[in-house]
Amino acid sequence: MKFRVVGAGPTSSADNSLPAQPSAQLQPTEAGNALARLLVNRINGSTEEYLRCQNAAQQRLDALGSPRAGTTLHVEGALHLAQTAFLPPDAEGRARLRHLDTSLDLIEAAFPQVGTDVEVCRLSCSMLEGAWRSRALTPPREEERSTVCACALCRRLPTPPARTLDDYRWRQSAGRPLTVKTWPHRRELDSVLTGGWSWTRQMNDLERDLGHRHRFEDDILVFHEYKRVIDTIDTTRLTEHVESRLAENFSTNSARALVSGLFAAHKRSVDEYWLRQHEAGSVTLPQSNPLGQSTYSILQMLDCLFWHVAPDTELWQEENLASLLLCRVIDDMADVRADALTGEISNFWLAEMPTHTKALYAACAIAIVKYGCMPEAHDSMWNTWLMTTTIVWMGLTGRHALWFDGITAGLPPAEECPLCDLQPNPCSGILTHGTTLTIAPRRTVPALSAGAAELSARCRAQHPGTWALFDAELHAFEALHGPWHGDTDNAWEILRRTYIAAVEASGAAPSTARARDIQQDAGVIGAARFHALHDPRTGREDTALLAYMFGAAHPHFLWNATGYRPTDVAGDWLDG
Numbered sequence: 001m002k003f004r005v006v007g008a009g010p011t012s013s014a015d016n017s018l019p020a021q022p023s024a025q026l027q028p029t030e031a032g033n034a035l036a037r038l039l040v041n042r043i044n045g046s047t048e049e050y051l052r053c054q055n056a057a058q059q060r061l062d063a064l065g066s067p068r069a070g071t072t073l074h075v076e077g078a079l080h081l082a083q084t085a086f087l088p089p090d091a092e093g094r095a096r097l098r099h100l101d102t103s104l105d106l107i108e109a110a111f112p113q114v115g116t117d118v119e120v121c122r123l124s125c126s127m128l129e130g131a132w133r134s135r136a137l138t139p140p141r142e143e144e145r146s147t148v149c150a151c152a153l154c155r156r157l158p159t160p161p162a163r164t165l166d167d168y169r170w171r172q173s174a175g176r177p178l179t180v181k182t183w184p185h186r187r188e189l190d191s192v193l194t195g196g197w198s199w200t201r202q203m204n205d206l207e208r209d210l211g212h213r214h215r216f217e218d219d220i221l222v223f224h225e226y227k228r229v230i231d232t233i234d235t236t237r238l239t240e241h242v243e244s245r246l247a248e249n250f251s252t253n254s255a256r257a258l259v260s261g262l263f264a265a266h267k268r269s270v271d272e273y274w275l276r277q278h279e280a281g282s283v284t285l286p287q288s289n290p291l292g293q294s295t296y297s298i299l300q301m302l303d304c305l306f307w308h309v310a311p312d313t314e315l316w317q318e319e320n321l322a323s324l325l326l327c328r329v330i331d332d333m334a335d336v337r338a339d340a341l342t343g344e345i346s347n348f349w350l351a352e353m354p355t356h357t358k359a360l361y362a363a364c365a366i367a368i369v370k371y372g373c374m375p376e377a378h379d380s381m382w383n384t385w386l387m388t389t390t391i392v393w394m395g396l397t398g399r400h401a402l403w404f405d406g407i408t409a410g411l412p413p414a415e416e417c418p419l420c421d422l423q424p425n426p427c428s429g430i431l432t433h434g435t436t437l438t439i440a441p442r443r444t445v446p447a448l449s450a451g452a453a454e455l456s457a458r459c460r461a462q463h464p465g466t467w468a469l470f471d472a473e474l475h476a477f478e479a480l481h482g483p484w485h486g487d488t489d490n491a492w493e494i495l496r497r498t499y500i501a502a503v504e505a506s507g508a509a510p511s512t513a514r515a516r517d518i519q520q521d522a523g524v525i526g527a528a529r530f531h532a533l534h535d536p537r538t539g540r541e542d543t544a545l546l547a548y549m550f551g552a553a554h555p556h557f558l559w560n561a562t563g564y565r566p567t568d569v570a571g572d573w574l575d576g
Contacts, residue, residue, distance in 0.1 A: 028086035028130020035123035057376035070440025078297035086130030111255040152418040291351040369551035370424035388547035398523025406557030449483035486541030
């Protein structure tokens with residue numbers, strides 16, 4: 001991939017967080033340490049406004065009943081943990097890094113205000129090269145992966161069915177188009193990926209339009225990571241269009257898109273290099289990878305920072321970074337078995353961190369989905385709809401494992417369920433000082449609002465066996481969200497064919513075929529109904545309800561995507 005960099009924008013203050021030694025000369029372990037230091041120096045703590053919103057949300061919950069005692073689980077701040085030691089890259093890896101450095105130097109010379117982004121890209125790619133080589137040549141530490149933990153979370157980890165490549169033929173980035181075009185510019189951009197970006201931006205932009213709503217140019221280069229999408233996009237024409245726009249109307253986000261494109265291309269090239277070595281028999285890639293809690297978290301940062309661009313004033317806010325990291329955790333939870341089959345390295349469930357830590361990260365993802373259902377969560381920052389839209393978008397495009405792997409034989413009891421009782425939490429300090437999850441009896445409202453009561457009544461009439469559970473979840477949802485004022489017809493049609501269908505399948509005899517039918521129908525109903533979620537009057541209400549049902553409601557189909565059964569690393573690439 002080549003970039004013709006043109007134009008220059010205003011300069012910014014110099015970064016004091018960059019390592020004294022040029023990053024091109026750093027070995028992977030030192031690059032990981034330098035990247036951790038850079039992020040620690042760059043991250044901004046919680047603002048008073050954000051803390052006020054968080055306290056207001058808790059006070060509203062407390063008003064539903066006196067606080068009840070619970071248990072707590074602490075998640076350590078990832079950036080303060082020891083970095084994993086990696087092997088240095090081989091000759092091909094060094095050549096890839098030199099080529100990357102040349103391109104990054106060009107971008108930084110033209111756009112010095114993205115110097116931090118350029119340095120994060122350099123250090124991440126160096127660490128990625130070392131992680132792949134260490135995976136290929138160093139035996140995995142099996143004793144860390146087999147540690148038995150009896151905590152409330154680890155006791156509930158599922159044993160999923162074995163999967164093969166044929167089980168993932170439905171997972172295509174350029175898969176089922178969304179019926180109503182959210183990106184009207186060109187036909188080739190009508191994909192589930194682009195629809196998700198546009199939707200999240202519109203959700204954020206209803207109150208304060210930052211100009212991101214319809215600007216596909218800022219993000220289009222990240223499509224280079226998706227092989228099935230790149231076949232349908234004229235990347236040369238789009239790159240020229242981006243560059244001409246940079247010359248006419250400079251945007252820092254557009255410069256960041258160039259850096260992101262370089263990272264995506266480098267990541268894909270190193271991934272494919274080691275998979276080819278594996279297929280040729282030169283190395284044997286294990287199911288695990290050598291990423292620890294810290295290295296996993298910081299490796300995701302560049303992958304995350306450009307997918308959903310926040311304003312400069314909020315880009316390095318710890319709440320924004322927490323949502324970006326946990327958004328990737330949700331992706332990894334759903335993609336873990338495909339990643340195990342295809343050799344993907346940056347998956348937290350395949351990492352060598354203890355199983356308990358992985359369970360904590362998965363629980364954090366559920367806790368932040370619950371927090372995103374609360375109206376107070378969306379007052380203080382622009383990029384606050386990311387978790388809720390991510391979980392709904394994945395469910396409605398048929399790409400999530402919610403329905404496919406989430407349907408198990410028999411429903412677990414809802415009483416004293418630690419996942420149901422996870423309290424909402426923005427998990428702000430997950431990278432820095434850590435975050436503490438609380439498990440305590442959840443609040444419920446004494447009576448449903450008119451809209452939620454109508455949903456409950458329809459379920460009681462049409463699906464009486466599921467009604468008691470569905471009604472209880474509506475009571476718990478409205479405790480988080482407040483009275484629901486969504487589109488009853490739209491929400492019911494989606495829930496009837498997704499959440500309720502999956503609950504009924506869980507209570508019936510095990511059937512892989514029925515699970516697949518529900519998974520595929522989720523994509524059908526999503527294509528038909530996705531446009532209604534763009535309605536400024538009801539879209540956010542429906543999105544919050546669907547996010548709760550898809551990501552936080554009993555029987556926790558999302559949690560059932562947290563395990564995997566190893567199979568061979570083989571087969572074609574499957575985009576994630």
